[in-house]
Amino acid sequence: MTKNTISVPLNIIDLQGDGFHPLLDIVIFGKPFKVVLDTGASRTAFDRDLLIEVNEQAAIVASERLSTGLGTNTMESATAVIENIWIGDLLIPELEVAVLNLSTINIAYHEMGHPEVLGVLGSDILMKYKAVVDFGKKRLLLK
Secondary structure: OOOOOEEEEOEEEEOOOOOEEEEEEEEEOOEEEEEEEOOOOOOOEEEHHHHHHHOOOOOEEEEEEEEEEOOEEEEEEEEEEEEEEEEOOEEEEEEEEEEEOOHHHHHHHHHOOOOOOOEEEOHHHHHHOOOEEEOOOOEEEEO
């Protein structure tokens, strides 16, 4: 691993016979959160209610686009610009994220005894930082 590569631990959770999700820790607004590493998500998305709960001043702007994926193509979408996102030792000074209602994910996680997640870390970040997902060593490498 080179000195400009950041290694972030992954917590692989078992979805009780329905596959696995890799979770990782991030920090926004100075508070720690768990997110799902989702290579199939085109962009990073956070849950609207959790975002407002943690920062009432979060500037959420309605989007004209409908979000696809997550089992629907009619989900209303919004965006927010989040400053100072920490992923391990990597600081992302500013990132526009999709803001969606992800409550069904957290309900399912809760029923399986898994922690609540803020949302998903998507391919926008994974591409920009040349991510390598190492399931064997349970880590995400970012450059």
